[in-house]
Amino acid sequence: MKPLRILMLGWEFPPLINGGLGIACYGMAKALSKHAEVTVILPRTDPEFRLQNVQLTGIGNLSVEEIKRNFSQREIEITYEEEYEQVIRSYRKFSEVQTIPASLSPYGEQERQSQDIQLNKLIPETSVQKVKVPKTKRLLISDEAPPDEQIANDIQVFNEGKLYDEDLTRRVFNFAQYASRIALQYDFDIIHAHDWMTALAGIEIKKLTGKPLAWHAHALMYDRGGPSSRGMVYDIETHVMRTADAIIPVSFYTGKIIQEHLGVPQNKIYPIHNGADPVEVFHVKKRFPEKLVLFLGRITGQKGPEIFLEIADRVLLRHSKVRFVMAGDGDKLKRLIEEGAYKQVGNKFHFTGFLGRDNVNKLLAMADIYCMPSVSEPFGLSALEAAQFGVPMVISKQSGAAEVLSGALTADHWDVYKMADQIVELLENEKLCQDLVQQNFEDIKHLTWDDTAQKLMKVFEKLCYVA
Amino acid sequence: MPSICFYFRAHQPNRLKQFTFFEIGTDHFYEDDDLNKHYLDQVSESCYLPTNALMMELIERYEGKFKICMSLTGTFIEQMEHHRPDVLESFKKLHQTGCLELIAETYYHSLASEYSVDEFKRQVKLLEDKYQQHFGVKPTALRNTEMIYSNRVAQLAQELDYEAVLAEGVDWYLNGRTPNQLYQAPSSGIKLLLRNHRLTDEIAFRFPQGTLTADQYAFWLSQADGDNINIFMDYETIGEHIKAGTGIFDFMRWLPHYVLMYENLSFKTVREVIDTNRVKGIYDVHFTTSWADAQRDMSAWNGNAMQDEALTKLYSMEYDVKGSNDPDFIHVWSKLQTSDHFYYISTKPWGDGTIHEHFSPYNSAYEGYIFYMNALSDLEITVNELREAKKTGKHKAKTTTAPPQLFSQADLEEPTISKKATLIDIKGIGPKYVKILAQAGIDTFEKLINLSNEDWDVLEKEHTGIIKRCQKEQWIQQAKELAD
Structure with missing residues (x-):
């Protein structure tokens, strides 16, 4: 059997680490590479950092030409499921959302989500209840690259400031737009996206290629803001949960929230625990008696x-x-x-x-x-x-x-x-x-990334070879 | 015929270093020596030296008609002793003219009057000794830190045998009366000189923005009512807070010229004011006032929970710290009392907040609080060790017990050489140093005197910040004397 080819969409990756997400993506990519071919697309990478058997691509590290190449001037063929026709059409608008990198915060840090309203209008309300037998269709759309200046501008965002800066929304949209085009140059069998930042990119790639999408849930808006939190992030999360073929929460606890609180059918949820890389353990003597x-x-x-x-x-x-x-x-x-x-x-x-x-x-x-x-x-x-x-x-x-x-x-x-x-x-x-x-x-x-990778492979295989 | 009484407060705090959590228990030296030296050098060049020279020039030119009052805090004098003896010398020269009257205050520029009466009295006496040592005088008037004043402070001043106290003329206690006359505190004979904050602020705050000239200011002074106008401010105002480029030095240079042109104006020191002027009112203050911020109260130092806690924790250690009878240790604790540490932790917004920030060496009040509390926690560990040692020591020896003695003046004086002098009798060596030295195998004078340079280097490396090169010669010399 040919090894599976995995396209991973990540946000943090060593050495650019902010929290647990970067460590988890790194651990998983490394362990998965023993079983499959792994390609990772990230907002930016450290060119010095390499990982054996894993291909890392940072959008911020590419030149305008390299990116432009991925947009075809001619019409491209895409396979999609009929149910999503509407989604695709609106989604193409989605990527064209204009955000203005302005610091408008009349009431301080917490209120800085002014783009939500725009977005809510753009996310189509596909009904989960209407179960249709998916049909594939071919659709010809023209896919023109944006002007050079705009591309340069858009990718520059990834090289500036921190990964989670004030204009995170703009980064997320840009990532979806460019990662999805870059993905077309790779051959892969499954899309493995992490958290809401890469969810839109994952959805678009799924639409463009018809490949199954596994969405890894490391943290939800529910965790950060409580049960009643709503907003852009929540909308993206619920959207990807409807679209993805498999949802992989990092614990049963999160799986339960996805099932019970967010109403996702249980048969799509595959909880898999994280692992931990062995660390060099040492002890420091405290200088105080307490x-x-x-x-x-x-x-x-x-x-x-x-x-x-x-x-x-x-x-x-x-x-x-x-x-x-x-x-x-x-x-x-x-x-x-x-x-x-x-x-x-x-x-x-x-x-x-x-x-x-x-x-x-x-x-x-x-x-x-x-x-x-x-x-x-x-x-x-x-x-x-x-x-x-x-x-x-x-x-x-x-x-x-x-x-x-x-x-x-x-x-x-x-x-x-x-x-x-x-x-x-x-x-x-x-x-x-x-x-x-x-x-x-x-x-x-027993908590190793290898263990996590093996369980992940089982889910991926199930998604890919079901037919 | 109003006279003018100029009083300047000269002070430098011992700013703390960025004392993080990881330093707790490892580092017992809290101050940023380099930073403090840096500021001392900076202010010496911008203010102390040129302003002293200017004052000297004025005193000489007007042959005794121009005179000023000043107080120098203990922490400031200490810093000058260590780093800038030349600056201290210039203050001494100024004092020798006889036209500079020294005013008493607290040695550590602390808030002790509000937190510990014993500590307040101890600190006032400590500074008296310091004045005696360098200037050979005992002041007759007292100024509490940052003009902190209430009837209680007057009471304390009387107990310490002072005749007068300098205080802020707070509008809502003056009730429309002028600050330009001599007042008396109720129920004590203490005379009060109240600061005229309007005329002071014309110089201290508004000079850089305005177009104030010496003749204009002298005109205002001549038009003022009352007997004596008190202009009290930081000495650092001239040249440091208000830079030379604004023309502040020329203003001060010409001011006496214009003042003395008016027949009804003259300069007086605090001593002369209380000797010649008649008391014209009672100034009755039940709540603590000060010269700081718009509130003119204690809120600059204890206005928020962080400041409150830091102060409470600090003063709650007093009993145990003094029980150690270790002058070095008490000195370390006392230096943490300097009001500036708490001033940096203020979170006041707007105008006053800007001034707090201007002086702070930290990025934010919160940082100031964290470093301060970490240092205090480190001190607390030593305090607890001492307390434990005392308990177990008492238990073993079954000696009868005097309660830990509160610190007395005698403890600060030269150690008396008992029949068997030990290392601890060397000035600068406390119980902590004895322990460190004992660990290195040094327990007699002989061993200390014969300590090689290499061994000393090793000691210094192992106890960075605690054992210092400069201590070596002092210790060895004392050891030789004591060994004889």
């Missing part, structure tokens, strides 16, 4: 930093020989610093701001207890890292990590009392800590 409880992550509502502060406050009432450290940066940082000051825990509760990898590892090597009180955490790679470093942990039940680490103490994210109790228990019970750490070591032995 035990150290660690919070690691963006300081945003999703990660539950306020909950951690509440927990710290309660633990400190009962236990004086303990310090808490909150590592990371985010929109809630200033508020939390002040709240800590109100609670008068500033001498035991420390903030580090954003830390590089080395310092994060140093903290993991110092920590006595790891705490992840996330409100909704699809997976939580950092919990696995803590387990690798042999740190006992208290994590929220609303996380994927809680499904795979049986040595972790868990509680509902809102249950501050219980988590505080668990931390006090860990502080006082050395034996318990050792047992839990040992249990976690056993659990993470």
Whole structure:
């Protein structure tokens, strides 16, 4: 049997990493390359960075000519399913949405989603209930490349600033437009897109080529904004969930949200857990006598930093020989610093701001207890890292990590009392800590990217060879 | 016939370095020595040296008719001792003219009057000693840090045997009365000189924007009501806050000329004011006032939760810190009291906020708070160790116990040589240093004196920031003296 050819659409990739997504895509691409031919299209890559058996293409790294070549001046043939004719027509408009890179934020950071309305109009309401037997048809459309200046302008966006900057919307549209054309020059059997940023590109490639689309859900708007959040990201997510042939959430927890909250039929959902690359574990001796409880992550509502502060406050009432450290940066940082000051825990509760990898590892090597009180955490790679470093942990039940680490103490994210109790228990019970750490070591032995890749291959094969 | 009383406050804080979480427990030196030296050099060149020269010139030219008052904080004098003895020398020369009256304040430019009466008194006395050492005088008037004043401060001043206090003339306590006359604090004999903030701000804030000239200003002064106009400001205003390019030096150079052209105007020092002027009113202040921000209260330093917490935590250590009886350690703790640390943590917006930011070495108030609390946490670890040591020590020896003694003045004086002097008797070596030295096998004077340069380098490397080259000769010399 010929090896499968996978077209992966990613956003973050080493060395340009912001959070867990980059690490996961890297781990998966590497492990998948043992079973299949993998091509990855990214907003930009580091030309120095290479991966064996994996072809990396960064749109920002291409020249205008290279991109133009992928648009055919003649009419091209596309195969599509009849049901989506409407989608294709509107979708072509989709790519032409004009966004203006203006910083209009009359009410601050949180309100910066002014393009939503435009988009809602453009996303067609295809009905899921109308099940039709898919027919393939051939359609001739003319596909003209935009003017050179516009291409240069569009791809330049990827080379400027951070991956998630103010004009993220524009990046997402540009990525969909160009990645889909670049994809045409490759032969592949399946499209593997990650998160909402690459979802539009995945959908368009599916339309253009008729190849099955597997959409990997690392995080949903539901996680970041709660059950009632709506908006552009939510719309793209629901759109891709309807369109994709398979949805691969990183945990049963997220799978359940997709099924129950977002109403996607169960037979499309294949939860597959992330793995963890082995790390070099070391230990750093603390220079202070107190035990150290660690919070690691963006300081945003999703990660539950306020909950951690509440927990710290309660633990400190009962236990004086303990310090808490909150590592990371985010929109809630200033508020939390002040709240800590109100609670008068500033001498035991420390903030580090954003830390590089080395310092994060140093903290993991110092920590006595790891705490992840996330409100909704699809997976939580950092919990696995803590387990690798042999740190006992208290994590929220609303996380994927809680499904795979049986040595972790868990509680509902809102249950501050219980988590505080668990931390006090860990502080006082050395034996318990050792047992839990040992249990976690056993659990993470099976959590490898190879394992993840094997499960992924099964899903891909099912999608490709069904006929 | 109003007189004019010029008072300048000269101060430099010991700014902290960017003390991150990873430094807690590893680094016990909190100050950014390089940065502090940098600022001292900068302000010395822009303000202290040229302004001292200008004042000297004016005093000489007007043969005693021009005079000023000034206070120098302990932290500032210390910095000059270490880095810029030439600047200190120029202050001394200025003082020798007899036309500069020194005003007392707190050694560490702290908010102690509001948080610890003992600490406040200790610091005022410490600065008295410093003045005695360098200038050979004891001031008769007191100015509390940043003009922080209430009836309580007057009470404290009286307990410390001062005759007068300098304070802010706050409009809502003056109730329409002029600040340009001598007041008295209720229920104490303390006389009060109140700052005329309008006329002061004409120079201190509005000079760079305006077209103020010396003759215009002298005209305003001559038209003022009352007996004595108090112009109190930062010494750094001249040349540093307001740069030389604005013409501030020429303004100051010509001001006495125009002032003395009016027959009814003259310059007086605080001493002369309280000796010659009659008390014309009672200034009754029940809530703390200061010269800072539009609120004229304590909110510049304790207006938000972060400032509040930092202050509370700092002063809650007082008992244990003083119980250590280790002058070096107490000094480290005291330097954290400098009001500037809290000023940087202010989150006030608009005008006042801009001024707070102007002075801050940090990117934001939050950063200032984090570094400060980290340093304080490090200090707290030492405090806890000392407390533990004390407990276990007491338990083993079963000695009877005096409660930890609060710090007394005697502790700061030269160590008396007991029959068996040990390393700890060397000035500059506290319990912490004894421990470090003991770990390196140095426990007698002999070993310290015979320590080779290479060994010293090793020590210095292992304890970066704690053991320093400059300490070596001082220690060895003292060790030799004590060994004899």
